Amino acid sequence: SDLVTPWDSTELQMVSKPRTEVLIWFANIPPPELAGNTVVAQHGTGVVRKLGELLKAKGDHASVLTPLVTAHPNM
Structure with missing residues (x-):
């Protein structure tokens, strides 16, 4: 089973609050690519x-x- 990581909660916050996504200058980076x-x-x-x-x-x-x-x- 997949474990929930801190990145998962960040992704959920960005998805649930799309207005804040434009304020994050790296929001255009796909979530799977953030870690690297x-x-x-x-x-x-x-x-x-x-x-x-x-x-x-x-x-x-x-x-x-x-x-x-x-x-x-x-x-």
């Missing part, structure tokens, strides 16, 4: 790096969040 896609992997690496910076900031996170808030609408 280098662009998605690079984005994931950046997300994890920023999460680490936020955790290290221990509440003083404006210097980490401000550039993200500024950059994301333009991506």
